[in-house]
Amino acid sequence: MEPLVHRLLGGRPAARQPAFLTAAGSLSYADFAAMISAAAARLRRGGLQRGDRVLVCGPNCPETAAAYFAVHAAGGVAVPVDPAMPADARQWVAGDAEVRLALSACPLPPGVPAEDLADFVRCPPNSRAEAAGCGLDDPADLLYTSGTTARKKGVLLTQRQIAQAAVNIQAFVRSRPGDVELVSVPLSHSFGLGRLRAMVVSGATLVLEPGMRNPARTLQRLLELRASGLVLVPAGFELLLRLTADRLAAARDHLRYIEIGSAPLALQRKRRLMALLPETRICHHYGLTEASRAAFLEYHAEQDKLLSIGRPAPNVEMAVGDGEGHPRPQPKGPPQPAGGEGELLVRGGMVMQEYWKQPELTRRVLRDGWLRTGDWGSRDAEGYFHLLGRQSDLINVGGLKASPQEIEQVLDAHPAVVESACVGVPDPQEVTGECVKACIVTRWALSDEELVQWLRGRLEEYKIPRVWERVDRVPRTASGKIQRPLMRQETCP
């Protein structure tokens, strides 16, 4: 195994193979490597030291991908951030990560040394870097994800861990040179980064779509390009199927594989996808930022197990925990039912190194190499895992995690709001799986629209509640803890 960027700069995948297709044409792996190399040289000339963090904030495009790998090549740690993240949150991330530099496509608050991302990676062709300056055990990525408190968590991954994740993904999804893969998930998210890293192993060609804002356009591109791979979150498929009916079936003769992940998909939707695409490998993963792609399920091959999250990914172990972060003992031989429910645990070479600057939290979730997922589940006699719920209060909005406490903090800062409490409820539009419901106590009458305007710009769009309820008081236990299960009911008691 070697750092992924070593493969890229070492001429693997094949230099002439296209790495990306864009509206402007194609970018070969050789040109992509040259872009990375030159940008890495520039980072070094600018004084970047091994282990320095660099914020990478750009849209889905080859330049953002090049900036990400250039940070690695220069020995730095990439801190990918979604351009849709509000400015305050970006500033917080930059501060917490103590970034030395930001390569950003959008303005950053003063105090963060920043360069325009696209200008930075379009370096003069004569700037050359020496060999990549990172080793397998060097930190590679610092990914921020919503935690169980209002504070985001920084997940630190080493070069070895991201390389192992790429190998595992590739072993299951099996993309290959010549594949053209449409990626509609952001490169700032573990899912999108996973596809970017896997391409280094597979040699496939990526088409980076600017998200799913117009799902019909994504389908149009898929058909125009006769793409053989498609990467989407379940909400993306829901939108595609609703807005374009059965048109996805037109891709059946060229769409070889799909990777879906980050959230569950309703059984009826899985069956519809299978009917529309009978020859396509439909790979659904279960994973976390802390443990990319812990399990996989392929719909057609494992159609008797569509209600499960699949079996552990290649090179990954999963277990049902005993409540203390240790796996329950299993008899030797073929997998047996775990004998009950418990917290799901994951172990493998792709599991994170630590939470950035949070050693206590790291100790709580990592035990003997096992990661406590915070998800509740079980294992059946065939070794398939079933997801039964979540131990934490995190809300999964179409694959993006939202901390209720973070939303409550912003709501409570409104002068008319006395207190608020948020919880995940089924999305009434049945698109994102869950959405945010807010119960609020206000000093004076306030419309939903006024509250939405207050939250816009202070939170990402997906965190803005879609269900509102006015209450006299937020339900709490005697000790003052919010009773979130009660709030999931249609009307607060």
Add this chain to the structure above:
Amino acid sequence: MHDDQVAEAFRAAMRLEKGFVLRDDMSFDHVPGWDSIGHMNLVLELEKRFATVLDMDQIVAMDSVGAVRDVVARKQAGKS
């Protein structure tokens, strides 16, 4: 008036504040809430308000406020 109905469809779909002024050159980045869910809501709102069904090519074309107005105008003209 089609234009007013289109503006109202935007307001309802994207949960826009009353004073928000829509201009024809505004695209996804300029209209708050115009993400994938907002886009779907916009399609549903337009279909409801104009009692029509938009096809895939029309949905693909809807990438700015002006383009949405054009799609609706052409759809309405085709009806009459």
